[in-house]
Amino acid sequence: MNDLTESFVELVRRAATDLPPDVEAALREARDREASGSAAEGALDAILENVAIAREHATPVCQDTGVPIFYVYHPRDVNTLHLREQIEAAVADATERSYLRPNAVDPITGRNSGNNLGRGFPTFHFHEWDEEALRVDLLLKGGGSENVGAQYKLPYSGGADGVTFDAGRDLEGVRKVVLDAVYRAQGKGCAPGVLGIAVGGDRGSGYVHAKEQLFRPLNDVNPVPALAELEKTLLRDANALEIGPMGFGGKTTLFGVKVGAYHRLPACYFVSIAYNCWALRRATMVVKGEEVSFQ
Numbered sequence: 408m409n410d411l412t413e414s415f416v417e418l419v420r421r422a423a424t425d426l427p428p429d430v431e432a433a434l435r436e437a438r439d440r441e442a443s444g445s446a447a448e449g450a451l452d453a454i455l456e457n458v459a460i461a462r463e464h465a466t467p468v469c470q471d472t473g474v475p476i477f478y479v480y481h482p483r484d485v486n487t488l489h490l491r492e493q494i495e496a497a498v499a500d501a502t503e504r505s506y507l508r509p510n511a512v513d514p515i516t517g518r519n520s521g522n523n524l525g526r527g528f529p530t531f532h533f534h535e536w537d538e539e540a541l542r543v544d545l546l547l548k549g550g551g552s553e554n555v556g557a558q559y560k561l562p563y564s565g566g567a568d569g570v571t572f573d574a575g576r577d578l579e580g581v582r583k584v585v586l587d588a589v590y591r592a593q594g595k596g597c598a599p600g601v602l603g604i605a606v607g608g609d610r611g612s613g614y615v616h617a618k619e620q621l622f623r624p625l626n627d628v629n630p631v632p633a634l635a636e637l638e639k640t641l642l643r644d645a646n647a648l649e650i651g652p653m654g655f656g657g658k659t660t661l662f663g664v665k666v667g668a669y670h671r672l673p674a675c676y677f678v679s680i681a682y683n684c685w686a687l688r689r690a691t692m693v694v695k696g697e698e699v700s701f702q
Contacts, residue, residue: 420465472549472688475546560676567591602620620667
């Protein structure tokens with residue numbers, strides 16, 4: 408396989424500077440739902456103007472370009488060490504070109520590496536598959552939305568602002584704790600947002616699977632009927648909270664909810680919630696033979 412470093416730079420550029428069509432369309436639909444002259448409409452107008460400027464000038468959609476999370480699906484004969492080296496070189500190059508802000512900070516020394524490379528940074532997930540093509544999915548996950556992610560252990564008793572509730576080990580319990588997380592986030596996660604949710608798994612795998620849900624197209628339908636219904640219900644109920652864009656109030660607090668499920672231990676029932684801000688920055692690169700394409 409040829410050196411793909413420059414193609415990986417382009418993958419980063421696209422993710423950082425150009426929102427996917429389904430995300431931009433959802434933001435426009437959200438703007439059209441808000442009352443004319445409202446703070447919610449104004450916030451979404453500003454967001455959409457920002458999206459257009461970023462695309463035109465190839466500048467980051469948000470100043471917090473997040474942690475790059477790479478999912479690499481590769482044929483059996485591909486050397487993943489070489490792929491990782493090329494991706495890391497591309498990340499450093501993309502940082503030099505200002506597609507990414509230097510975000511990798513050593514928690515012990517407080518020093519920023521300056522090139523977005525460090526221990527566990529970026530994040531990589533390599534998966535061997537039977538396809539002849541190489542596919543690389545990239546998610547840029549910002550820190551503001553990462554701060555309002557949450558994980559609950561069912562059964563759960565608690566709540567915010569003195570309003571308590573009980574959530575059992577079932578999908579109704581899942582619905583309750585997810586709405587609690589959305590309420591606690593308010594506008595701090597740069598609403599309107601998208602939720603990736605994982606039901607089950609352990610504490611680590613749950614968060615990984617929750618973030619995987621953020622790669623799903625906003626208009627897809629969950630193949631599991633019970634989860635498809637839960638996604639619709641959560642989207643409706645979260646928007647009924649009327650937290651609105653940036654917490655200003657309004658009809659759109661979320662514009663997407665995606666739920667996955669992992670088998671769990673009998674003693675554990677975790678609900679892991681990956682909150683993503685309106686800047687849902689994801690992009691895909693596919694390599695077939697000598698041809699490289701982007702989605």
